[in-house]
Amino acid sequence: xxxxxxxxxxxxxxxxxxxxxxxxxxxxxxxxxxxxxxxxxxxxxxxxxxxxxxxxxxxxxxxxxxxxxxxxxxxxxxxxxxxxxxxxxxxxxxxxxxxxxxxxxxxxxxxxxxxxxxxxxxxxxxxxxxxxxxxxxxxxxxxxxxxxxxxxxxxxxxxxxxxxxxxxxxxxxxxxxxxxxxxxxxxxxxxxxxxxxxxxxxxxxxxxxxxxxxxxxxxxxxxxxxxxxxxxxxxxxxxxxxxxxxxxxxxxxxxxxxxxxxxxxxxxxxxxxxxxxxxxxxxxxxxxxxxxxxxxx
Numbered sequence: 349x350x351x352x353x354x355x356x357x358x359x360x361x362x363x364x365x366x367x368x369x370x371x372x373x374x375x376x377x378x379x380x381x382x383x384x385x386x387x388x389x390x391x392x393x394x395x396x397x398x399x400x401x402x403x404x405x406x407x408x409x410x411x412x413x414x415x416x417x418x419x420x421x422x423x424x425x426x427x428x429x430x431x432x433x434x435x436x437x438x439x440x441x442x443x444x445x446x447x448x449x450x451x452x453x454x455x456x457x458x459x460x461x462x463x464x465x466x467x468x469x470x471x472x473x474x475x476x477x478x479x480x481x482x483x484x485x486x487x488x489x490x491x492x493x494x495x496x497x498x499x500x501x502x503x504x505x506x507x508x509x510x511x512x513x514x515x516x517x518x519x520x521x522x523x524x525x526x527x528x529x530x531x532x533x534x535x536x537x538x539x540x541x542x543x544x545x546x547x548x549x550x551x552x553x554x555x556x557x558x559x560x561x562x563x564x565x566x567x568x569x570x571x572x573x574x575x576x577x578x579x580x581x582x583x584x585x586x587x588x589x590x591x592x593x594x595x596x597x598x599x600x601x602x603x604x605x606x607x608x609x610x611x612x613x614x615x616x617x618x619x620x621x622x623x624x625x626x627x628x629x630x631x632x633x634x635x636x637x638x639x640x641x642x643x644x645x
Contacts, residue, residue, distance in 0.1 A: 433510060433511050433524065434511065434513065435510075435511030435512040435513045435516070436511070436513070436514075436562070437511065437512050437513065437514060437557060437560045437564075437566050438509060438510075438511060438565045438566065439509065439510050439511070439512045439521050439525065439557065439565070439566045439567075439568065440507060440508070440509050440565055440566070440567050440568065441507065441508045441509075441522065441525055441527040441568045441570055442505060442506070442507050442567065442568070442569050442570065443505075443506045443507075443527070443569070443570040443571070443572060443574070444503045444504070444505055444506075444572045445503065445504055445506050445572055445575065446503055446572065447503060447504055450462065450463070464480070465491075467491035468485075468491065471485055471489055471490070471491055472485065474489075475489070503572070508525040508526055508527050509525065510524050510525035512524075512557045512566070513557065514557055514558065514559040514560070515556050515557065515559075516556060516557045517555070517556055517557075518543075518550070518552050518555040518556060518557060518568070519531075519541075519552050519553055519555075521557060522552060522568075527568075527570060528574065528575065528576045529541050529543070529552050529570070529574065530574050531552075531553055533553070534553045535553065535554070536551045536553055536554035539551060541553050542571075543568050543569060543570050543571070544568075544569040544570075544571075545566075545567070545568055545569070546567075
């Protein structure tokens with residue numbers, strides 16, 4: 349009876365713990381407050397407040413806000429000189445990047461109707477609903493492709509431009525333009541940061557901008573694989589569950605494999621120890637026999 353009571357208490361404790369975890373996940377990721385349901389309307393201070401007046405719990409809105417640079421304007425609006433970039437050599441960084449496939453919900457993949465892009469959503473918001481349903485925008489309202497990114501059969505050409513001075517480090521120019529370059533040794537030995545300039549591979553960490561004739565552009569081709577990798581921000585997802593199960597399964601298989609090898613090695617070691625003990629016993633017996641014969645004589 350005592351064992352059954354302990355098992356029941358342990359079961360209730362486990363159920364309570366799982367319930368607390370589910371409530372925490374719902375509160376943190378589904379937008380539910382412990383004192384009330386958070387509404388979708390955004391307050392003036394960038395905080396989503398609970399619908400219940402008694403609730404003091406608020407949830408931060410992590411959507412991107414306009415920075416000071418966005419409000420003041422940048423190179424495209426004011427030019428290089430207005431934002432403090434000096435130089436007489438135009439440097440253009442070109443990079444072919446694969447267009448990532450947007451993961452669509454299962455029902456959209458079944459009916460083959462992908463979700464509209466942000467540009468299409470903004471366009472259809474000003475048009476009748478039947479046009480959005482039929483995916484037929486009004487004439488002359490279709491969004492135009494960006495001038496700096498050209499679609500090329502599953503790839504886009506990303507171009508970044510800046511100004512530089514002769515003798516300026518190419519790594520500093522790339523950082524100034526916002527071009528990501530992967531570095532490792534930063535002394536010109538490993539070749540991780542190599543880019544292509546005039547058909548030759550140049551190492552960015554030690555290269556410098558050469559003197560150019562007036563009006564000549566300094567073109568730098570960056571490898572498409574040189575992309576900054578960002579980890580997933582999702583705390584829990586089906587893909588993370590599958591990845592964790594896969595890693596644990598591989599680990600268990602490795603443990604079993606090494607255990608089988610270890611068992612065989614253990615048996616070999618025990619057999620060798622037995623052989624060694626037999627040899628030692630034989631030597632001791634031979635010495636004892638020789639000593640007995642010597643005593644008799």
